[in-house]
Amino acid sequence: MSTFKSKITDEMRAAATQLYHGDAMCQEKSKFLLTEVGLPNGLLPLKDIEETGYIEETGFVWLIQKQKSQHKFEKINSLVQYAKEITAYVEPGKIKKLTGVTTREFFIWITLCEIDLDNPPTGKINFRTPAGLSRSFPVEAFVIEEEKGVPVEGEVDLKSDDPATEEKPEAAIKASAAV
Secondary structure (H helix, E strand, O other), X not given: OOOOOOOOOHHXXXXXXXXXXOHHHHHHHHHHHHHHOXXXXXXXXXXXXXXEEEEOOOXXXXXXXXXXXXXXXXXXXXXXXXXEEEEEEEEOOEEEEEEEEEEEEOOEEEEOOEEEEOOOOOOXXXXXXXXXXXXXXXXXXXXXXXXXXXXXXXXXXXXXXXXXXXXXXXXXXXXXXXX
């Protein structure tokens, strides 16, 4: 059995402007970071994320999962494998020096090293390999539609359009504390 050796050092963690632990927080922050740099929020559908870090000065980001995972992007019929640790440098509209992400093409796994949006925008997102090969897909294939009206775990909806179902803030706080 092999032991996992992270590339992320204590110095990197100390330099992080953002460092999060726990799956729920890491899921939220990784999607937020993707949208902040103009990329689709569903680009990295990881499972059981233990740690997410970001060094704003350099754009370096890392995500560590409990174990590697796979995801099939149904809209483009593409299977992607995510290593236990994913690292990259992000900037507006681009992920570069990507590690830990492979895609299956014709029975072989191909490493991805860069992801970017067309500039000027065409609605396409491009994926590149270290060998210089690339493929483009519609951006919408990587967008996760947020459920409207469903509060995030631990969040209480204190506003309601329907006065009959409106709850007083004190009652909502007591209800959330009871959960």
